Amino acid sequence: MSTDNKPATSTAEASRAFAVTVSAAIFAIAVMVGLLGFVVMPVLEGQTTGLDSFTAICRAFGIGIPAEQNARSSKPSAPASSTAWDSATRNDVRRGDAAAGAALAQDTCAACHMPNGLSADPASVPSTTGLSARAIYKQLHDMKRGERVNEAMKGMLDELTDQNLTDLAAYYSRLPRRNHDIRAYNEVTPNAVVLATKGDVSRALPACEACHNPTAGGPLEVPALTGQYPAYIVTQLQAYAAGTRKNDLYGRMRRIAGKLTPAEIAAYYDAPRP
Amino acid sequence: MGYVLTTFFIMGFGYFVAESALRQPLPAPRLAWLGFILGIVGTVMVVATVLTGHASVMFTFYPPLTASPIFYLGLVLVVVGSWIWCVLMLVAMMRWKRANPGQPVPLAMYATAANAVLWLWTTIGVAVELLFVVIPAAFGWTQTVDVGLTRTLFSWTLHAIVYFWLIPAYIAFYTIAPQAAGGRLFSDLMARASFILFLLCGLPVGLHHLFMDPEHSTGFKSIQMILTVLVAVPTLLTVFTVTASMETAGRLRGGKGLFGWIGALPWERPMVLATGLSFFMLWFGGFGGLINMSYGMNAMVHNTSWVSAHFHMIFGGSVVIMYFAIAYHIWPSLAGRAAPSVALQRIQLWLWAVGMMVMSMPWHWLGLNGQVRRVAQFDYADPSMSWWTPWMAVSLAGGFVLVVSAALFIWNLVSFHVERSAGVYPAPVKYATALHPDQPVPAALNGFALWNVFVLILMAAAYSYPIAQFFILNPPQAVVHRVDR
Numbered sequence: 209m210s211t212d213n214k215p216a217t218s219t220a221e222a223s224r225a226f227a228v229t230v231s232a233a234i235f236a237i238a239v240m241v242g243l244l245g246f247v248v249m250p251v252l253e254g255q256t257t258g259l260d261s262f263t264a265i266c267r268a269f270g271i272g273i274p275a276e277q278n279a280r281s282s283k284p285s286a287p288a289s290s291t292a293w294d295s296a297t298r299n300d301v302r303r304g305d306a307a308a309g310a311a312l313a314q315d316t317c318a319a320c321h322m323p324n325g326l327s328a329d330p331a332s333v334p335s336t337t338g339l340s341a342r343a344i345y346k347q348l349h350d351m352k353r354g355e356r357v358n359e360a361m362k363g364m365l366d367e368l369t370d371q372n373l374t375d376l377a378a379y380y381s382r383l384p385r386r387n388h389d390i391r392a393y394n395e396v397t398p399n400a401v402v403l404a405t406k407g408d409v410s411r412a413l414p415a416c417e418a419c420h421n422p423t424a425g426g427p428l429e430v431p432a433l434t435g436q437y438p439a440y441i442v443t444q445l446q447a448y449a450a451g452t453r454k455n456d457l458y459g460r461m462r463r464i465a466g467k468l469t470p471a472e473i474a475a476y477y478d479a480p481r482p
Numbered sequence: 483m484g485y486v487l488t489t490f491f492i493m494g495f496g497y498f499v500a501e502s503a504l505r506q507p508l509p510a511p512r513l514a515w516l517g518f519i520l521g522i523v524g525t526v527m528v529v530a531t532v533l534t535g536h537a538s539v540m541f542t543f544y545p546p547l548t549a550s551p552i553f554y555l556g557l558v559l560v561v562v563g564s565w566i567w568c569v570l571m572l573v574a575m576m577r578w579k580r581a582n583p584g585q586p587v588p589l590a591m592y593a594t595a596a597n598a599v600l601w602l603w604t605t606i607g608v609a610v611e612l613l614f615v616v617i618p619a620a621f622g623w624t625q626t627v628d629v630g631l632t633r634t635l636f637s638w639t640l641h642a643i644v645y646f647w648l649i650p651a652y653i654a655f656y657t658i659a660p661q662a663a664g665g666r667l668f669s670d671l672m673a674r675a676s677f678i679l680f681l682l683c684g685l686p687v688g689l690h691h692l693f694m695d696p697e698h699s700t701g702f703k704s705i706q707m708i709l710t711v712l713v714a715v716p717t718l719l720t721v722f723t724v725t726a727s728m729e730t731a732g733r734l735r736g737g738k739g740l741f742g743w744i745g746a747l748p749w750e751r752p753m754v755l756a757t758g759l760s761f762f763m764l765w766f767g768g769f770g771g772l773i774n775m776s777y778g779m780n781a782m783v784h785n786t787s788w789v790s791a792h793f794h795m796i797f798g799g800s801v802v803i804m805y806f807a808i809a810y811h812i813w814p815s816l817a818g819r820a821a822p823s824v825a826l827q828r829i830q831l832w833l834w835a836v837g838m839m840v841m842s843m844p845w846h847w848l849g850l851n852g853q854v855r856r857v858a859q860f861d862y863a864d865p866s867m868s869w870w871t872p873w874m875a876v877s878l879a880g881g882f883v884l885v886v887s888a889a890l891f892i893w894n895l896v897s898f899h900v901e902r903s904a905g906v907y908p909a910p911v912k913y914a915t916a917l918h919p920d921q922p923v924p925a926a927l928n929g930f931a932l933w934n935v936f937v938l939i940l941m942a943a944a945y946s947y948p949i950a951q952f953f954i955l956n957p958p959q960a961v962v963h964r965v966d967r
Contacts (some may be wrong), residue, residue, distance in 0.1 A: 219584075219922055221744070226924035227932055234682070237712075238943065254701075268701030270951060293961060295625040303634035362803055408862060 289455045291346045293428050300374050302343050309379025312372055316364055325383040330437035331338075338385030343404050343431040345377040347455075356455040368455050385435050400475040427457070445473045484541060484797075486525050488701070489560055491805050493567040495515065495650050496594045498812055499572040502911050503588040504658075510574045510739035512769060517566030520559045527556025536966040540856070542640065543616060545632040550966040553611050554740070557753035557782050561605050561927045568598035579928075586923035589673055596677040597649040599930050603685055603937055604646055607638025619962045626959035630697035631952040637688030638945060641710075645684035647797060649677065655724045655757060658811055661914035662753035665731025672723045674927040678714035683712045683934055686944035693780045697957075702948050709944070710775040717768060722763070730917065752827045756807030759835040760800045766839075767796025770846065779942040783855070788849025791842040795963040799838040803831060806891055813898055813910075814907035816940040822901035827894050833887035841880030 215359045246268045254264030265271045291297070311322070321330055325337040336344065350356040352373070353435040365373075402408070407415035433441065447453035448465035456462060465473070500508055508514060530552070531537040575587055575595045589594070611632050618624045633670035656673040660666055669675065689706040692698055732743025749755050770792035773779045783789060810827050814820055821827060848870055849855070862871045926932045 222922065223925035227926040230926065231936075241705050241708045242709055242943070246701045249704055250701060265701075268699055268704070269947065270699030270702070298625065385765070409864075425701070428963075430766065 211336050285454040287355075287459055288459065289346065290353055291349045291429070293342075298342075298428075300370070301341050301377060304341060304345075304374035304378030306374075306375070306378040306382050307378070309375035310378055313379055316368075317376070320360075325380055327437060327440070328481050331439040331443050334440045336380045337383040337437055338435040339381060340429075341374075341377040341381035342429045344380050345373055347431075348373045348376060350455040356453060358473075376473075385432075397475050399472065403472065413464060415468055442473055449473065483779045484647075485528075485560060486807075489519075489564050490521060490564050491936070492597065492646065492650055493521070493564060493810060495653075496571050496598070496814070497909075498568060498892070499570045499590045499594045499653070499951050500571060500813075501599070502815070503590040503913055504574060504578045504732060506574070507580060508658035509570060509577060513566055513659075514897055516568055517563040517570075520566070522564035524556040524559025524561075524563065527552050529560065529967075538965050542636055543611075543632070545619070545629055546627045546963045546964050548616070548619050548627075548966070551617060553966075554617050558609075558612060558617075561609065562620070564601060565605070567857050568602050570914055571595050571598040586670075588913065589667070589670055589916075590653055592674060592928070593649060593653045593656070593657055593677045595682055596930070597646060597653075599934065600642060600681050600875070601648070601683075602640035603941070604639050607635045607640075607688070611635035612637075625962055627962055629955065629960045630957060632696070633695060634697070634905070634945075634948055634952070635690075638685075639688070639866060640690045640691050642684045643791070644679050644714075644797060646686045647803050649680065650808065651760065651801045652680075652720060654753070654808050654811075655720060655760075656727075657913040658806070658911075659724065659757040660727035660731060661912075662727055662751050662811070663731035663747055663757075663913075665729075665734055666917045667838050667914040668723045668726035668730060668917055670694070670919070671921060671923065671927065672719055674923070676719040676723070678759075678927065679716035679719070682708055682936055682940065683716070685937055686940040687713070687775075689944070689948065690775045690777075690780075691893070693777055694784050696835055697951075698948050706944055707775060707777045709940070714768075714772075717764075720722075721764075724757070724761075727914070727917075728754075733908070737902055750828065752810045752824060752831060755808045755828055756803050756831050759831060760803050763795055763835065763838065766837065767800055769791060771796060780823075783849055784894075785848035785854055787845040787853045787855050790855045791845035791849060794845070794856065797840060800837065803834050806831060806834065809891075809895060813895060814912055817898045819836040819898050820905040820907040821894075822897050823894075826890065826927050827896075827955055830887050830890040830894055833883055833890065835878045837887055838884030841877050841884060844877040844880075848873055857860060 234478060250264040251261045254261065254267075259267070262362055265274065308470035312413075314323070320333050321336050322328060326335055327333040347356060348365060349370075351358050351361045352368070356364065368376075403413065404416040407413045407418070416433065419427065419430045444453060445465045446466065448456065448461045449468065454462060497508055497514060528537070531550045532553065537549035539547045539549045539553075542550070543554075571594055574593055574808050578591070579585075579587060583925075586592075613623075615632050615635070619627050636727055660668075665878055687706050687710040689703050690710050693703055694708075708835075728745050728747060732746040735743075735746045735748070737743030737746030747754055749758065758775060770788065773783060774789060774792055810821065845853075851868060851870075853860070860870065860875075862868055
């Protein structure tokens, strides 16, 4: 193998020959790989499902995959909620004026929601503390649009503008949270704790905590439940189960509440009141 | 751990190789320090945001989850620091070639430069993802992310990065282990060819991480699967060449018969021991990898503990144990002192290999039985999972062994400097010479110009439409989901 006595040009020639041979080999391998992936395998696989060769090859490239549109329904669409979290809405909610919201809350909301955001009647009026501005805004917006039916609130909200709603959301989201973690109650049934923290695989029930987490978790507008009145949670779960409340996107809560037994929904009643 | 341990180790080892194999000073050592400082600052930013809960997005970021921008900027700094390393490695090699025209670049340096080229190609994907999609979202400048696009760009980086981690171990297999065993490298050309094959086959394969993703067509997944299979070629070349080199050493030491040379090897030397243990784990890890990269079989183990087990075995096991051995091998010449206790080094290597096997074997088994990965805890009271408990306990025990081994590793390095018994070590590190040192090296295997052209062509073929489709089809975007507040 020694090249000591050969002229330098022959080394250069050998190098060039090597480069050409290797390039040809790589090119050939690349072409074979391409043929295998884009022609041979799609055509053979396509035959088993009755696809002609041309269609099969096109699909292997990701072209012409039959994403057929569903037939359009003639019924007018009725979304569960028209609160869309596009950039404009998110920016509006972020820029809500808490001071203006405070003044408005004093005049309009304090009678039921009390000046500190707590409730005069926990079964029908929620605590409005410890909630994100988005959670508050969504419910106000839905009730104003009639997507969540609440006659008392609708009357109030008819008088308010969208700006008023973001101001109120800003004000209430800044109120100090009332903390009562459900796990602090010894008397809560173990089953309720399991449902809240683990869900029930056999009924395809996800853990409540999967979305209702104090920090990140589920969709953007999910309300925090720690701090909410048990009685209020019960009435809302019953409303979801009965289908009388339906402003949950994709019917998530209606489906979940519908799978809970009345005893499970009532589990909060067994807990001592705060 | 994946980004930090590897990047810093590879940079340090590369600088060492550039000085010791080329026998010339490093070009622009100040720039090298700048790269190191950028890496340190970046690491502090990443660790601080992770530990304070502002960056719970894990290794691959999972857009549209969005962490604190400081986390991503820290990663960018680490990568920029490593780019400085890449440039210095290539400059060092080119200077040497200019000073020694017609001579083949020493193998250790050629392989290190190949790794630098590989890393420059590799980081393009994640750099584009971070700079153009993820960081704007993290700062709140954009409200939506195309998840398919970000996953595709990350896949560009995601698999080649493991070859970036792997190559230093292979450098040790080829250039250090045969010398440590008292033999010679069986074939220098074979070694060069396998590093080049890693460069060519390591890059256009990332879609095999997205077999279960809907955004890519079967054709592109298939060709990237076939290219992944081709990685077996340099791997088997390495197994053959290194085994042949070791056999040479064993026979030179008087080993006879079909397998007698194995017993004749100097197993008491940490580098030889680590190579043996690394090869042992490479069989298991490689076998698991063949299943992961098969389009069909992957469906059985997708997102299960099997996958975690595979990369722990092959990276944490085969590769990291060679990092340890390299550290033991080069530390005497760095510190100018001999190791106070080689026995402790051997114990550390054994503990690491045993710990890694004990930890990851149960994961393989549980993964086959459906245990998903990326889950913090399981409900072991559930009857379908309760039988996992003893396996997990075994795995945990393996983890403890690894912790002990890692602590012992740190002690073994510290002891060079604090133990009085450490003697003076005068000899510089030597690299293995080839069995046929006069074999002419073709110009193509002494540079990277030709191979860069092929990488470009292969990457264009494998990734152009899979990326372009996101701009052609204009698919719906996902709303950014912040986890840092």
